Amino acid sequence: MSSLKCSGCELILAVSLLSSVLSSPLPPAQSVDTEVDKDLSNFILSYDLNSNASRNAIRTKQSELMQSFMNTSVDPCENFYDYACGNWEKYNPIPKDKWKYSTTQLLQSNLQLKLKELLSEPIDDENKLDNDHPRSAMDKAKLYYKNCLNQEAKITEVKAEPLLKFINELGGWPVLDKNYWQRHKKFDWEELAANTTFVGNGILIGFDVVKNPTISTEYTIFLKQTTLGMVNRDNYLKEENSKNLEAYRLFVEKVLRLLNVDEERAHNVSTEIVNFEVLLANATLPLEATKTEHYYQLNVTQLSKAFGYIDWKKYITNVQGADVKMNQTVLIQLGVKYFENLYHLLRKTRNDTLANYMIWRCVLYVLINLGNDFRAPLNEFAKTVTGQVEPTPLWKICVNQVNTGMGMATSGMFIRKYFDETSKNETIKIINSLKETFDENLLELDWLDADTKSYASKKANAMRVAAGYPDYIRSEESLNILYKDINITEGTHFENCLSVTKHNWRKSRDRLFKPYDKNQWQMPPTIVNALYDFVANRILVLASILQPPIYHQYYPQSLNYGAMGMFMGHEIIHGFDDIGRQFDLEGNPLDWWTPKAMSHFDEKKKCFLNQYDDLSKQDQSFKSIATLSENLADNGGIRLAYKAYSKWKQSNGHLVKDEAFSNMKLNEDQLFFLSFAQTFCAATRPEALIESKSYEAHSPEKYRILGALMNFDKFSEAFECPIGSRLNPSEKCRLW
CATH class of the missing domain: 3.40.390.10 (Collagenase (Catalytic Domain))
Incomplete structure (x- = not known):
């Protein structure tokens, strides 16, 4: 099994279905x-x-x-x-709010109830906190959960404000901004891709940091093909799934309408976004290709010669937040054929379409952290694709987010009691x-x-x-050090989610310059x-x-x-x-x-x-x-x-x-x-x-x-x- 990326606010779409045990806790x-x-x-x-x-x-x-x-x-x-x-x-x-119920999910339900109980325990008094006595990791997890539960009242007041701020920090979204192209004379998709790598390990370019296969004491960069909004490439390419594809397009359109895009423009742009993603899905290779496609190891110089249409040194440096040398090793699987296909696709794609698609993927990633207005179209989409009758209750979404984003803190609480x-x-x-x-x-x-x-x-x-x-989670001090860079603030759930997500991404990314830890736990x-x-x-x-x-x-x-x-x-x-x-x-x-x-x-x-x-x-x-x-x-x-x-x-x-x-x-x-x-x-x-x-x-x-x-x-x-x-x-x- 592959390792789990702890992105605390990843989109909890039933359609993702990546692992019935991991992503869908049940009642x-x-x-x-x-x-x-x-x-x-x-x-x-x-x-x-x-x-x-x-x-x-x-x-x-x-x-x-x-x-x-x-x-x-x-x-x-x-x-x-x-x-x-x-x-x-x-x-x-x-259950009406789920698409599957199995023995292991029944077991997960038991765990979910225990975590709910633990996360609902009292939080230390704010008055006791100062620079010398910061909030503990376990209390951060509890506050994260509390804010998530309270998000409905808070976000109903501010509606799309946190989302619009997030979009602006990424440089804006053409579909929302008539002046976008006056401010972006030259659209740099590579820079945007690098700056949004924390979103599901990358848009257009898949990026991860893994063990170096030739030097067992080091990490290396792993480049791969992109993920997709609907995960399953067959949803885009097979006629039998045309209903799912139209449901996805309608989902995009409804989100745009919630952001005050007029009806005609929302329809046209959602169609462009989905049509592009169909072509992108066709550029990817199916899962079974991993059985026959070999890994290739190059350095950045060789990578730049093989795929010169991407400035790899600039891209990797932007992702890492530090200068990357030309002899840095890079591992590729599936990417060789995919990057060739991507090059030909991008050559014939308008910048407007590309920018709208990339920002849509970022919006899709964080949508679950908004109020009911924005979650409603997501739930309708999930119902079409999975048959899920009712939306997942908010408390289960919140437990899952905290457990995914701060899993070692929740685990520390769990093992002490249970x-x-x-x-x-x-x-x-x-x-x-x-x-x-x-x-x-x-x-x-x-x-x-x-x-x-x-x-x-x-x-x-x-x-x-x-x-x-791992033994260290029995130590509150060790957990506090692990999560010291996460900032959890009262009443700002959307921002808390971004803080957790980016913390975990940086933690994963920064392994590149550290010795390989053979005792790491890939999952909480x-x-x-x-x-x-x-x-x-x-x-x-x-x-x-x-x-x-x-x-x-x-x-x-x-x-x-x-x-x-x-x-x-x-x-x-x-x-x-x-x-x-x-x-x-x-x-x-x-x-x-x-x-x-x-x-x-x-x-x-x-x-x-x-x-x-x-x-x-x-x-x-x-x-x-x-x-x-x-x-x-x-x-x-x-x-x-x-x-x-x-x-x-x-x-x-x-x-x-x-x-x-x-x-x-x-x-x-x-x-x-x-x-x-x-x-x-x-x-x-x-x-x-x-x-x-x-x-x-x-x-x-x-x-x-x-x-x-x-x-x-x-x-x-x-x-x-x-x-x-x-x-x-x-x-x-x-x-x-």
Whole structure:
């Protein structure tokens, strides 16, 4: 998974859909048919890792919850997703303000409520503050939240004033300013692009600072293709998405009308903006191109020769706010073809159109921080694209903004009150057992030669683990230093958002001149996620994922290995998937594969591509080439988790009797697979499923379950699936 950019006021558009876990915190499930059903539906919200509930009470409730989601009339050998999750939507209907509701989002809902509680706690008295006693980071987060909640009253008074000030600071917007071109005799799009890089990592030119792949102790500049207003390039290019494109144009037009642009001009300019963005989308490469496009490393001199139509030294210097030398290294992926396409596009684009588009992208980024007048067209647009019936309540938007922009402060508050340290230690134990299992699995692989096996083993053993949270967030002083440059002021939410956004962008940008920090946390612990960082060969397990239903210290290990163990196994396999395999044990690019091993790898990979292609034909909801890395990780992860669990049983024979639930007719192995499957229970609106397929790196939840289990003989043994049944095909795919 890629790292998260902590832009505190990024546009929280449902259409973005970049990660259902990260960008869309959800409320408790709606009430259903009976009081018993309601109790089961909301059970996950009712207890914490440090709950005082007894072991028996936790296990009984969990077994009831798991049974409630199942549809036991379905043959598990034909459709294990429906067997495990057939009643999920009955107990967890998609809330009206969301486009999707899944197990991990239910977990995120629990976290969201906790953060709301923490951020609502009292703030220190203003009278106690002075130059020697500035506001603490945690109080800044609370004030940020408070101002966000109060923004409606404040912004209703000033309406578009903060936005207009923001636009003027960028040099103005031609559509609003009849005298714009008298003041801008020569339009410098490169300068505007450099000055607005904090907006989603760049407009027209994607810019980031990442680890240098050839010098592991340094950072380097990463140039890439632009992001798009609707994220998904297919929204611009495919006829089936024409409704979304028109909804987007109408969205732009309504915002212009709110800024007092006359109706005809608003229509014409919105059409120009969207028509340009269609051409820009066509200049970009699709997600699946990342599977075949190589990284190129140049210095600024070479970059200037290759793409001389852009003044790269000036652009990079403006972005960095400091002089950049000509021998500064630069990394490019996808950008080579994209920058050629961009050059030809800009040659035939009027400056008026280009300036209007670039400022629109900045406006789009900050629009969520204005009042209801401006959020209304955004919500209408989201409804068209995702099927979301109602807008997200303001308190959830505010919690998300604070957690995204000041995540280490909110995490510091969370771990003090809610985090159980035993879960951190148990996670590390489980991951270490999975790494040992990976080593053992290597011995079974007849397609891999001895030299490649040996290096794979070394890389797995060198894989570092960071679980829970970074130690420094327990220190208020460390958090205060981290956020000392953020200025949070009473009653100025829009300005507070810009302060947070620019702080986090500067923090990311300024890494260029510092040594690479191999222990950095790409995400705050209050994001429900785990990830593998291939440039550091490290697994990061965030505190908030170590909650029910993923993990609980009182669960049978069959559940903990089936859910959390599989997630961790999944991350280990990312170190050896089609992308991770290209990096060595230090995280540097290295071709450590023999030609014979590489040939076998490609052959094995084709098996998965063909298999998931067949699965995708059932509803055309994903592309197997785009989801390949995640599919490989799912398949390898479930194998690692099951084998590690089997080893645990062998070493803890006296505890096996407690591995099943007395009120369920499933043995411990069957519970392992049920726990795995129920972490992927989900309901998604049809519009959102279509929207996500062109950029989503994961297969839909249903196919993550079916694809992983149809290739695993231990599942077929556990449920006695006959050969030839859907989930026990005679031909199976296996890589790791």
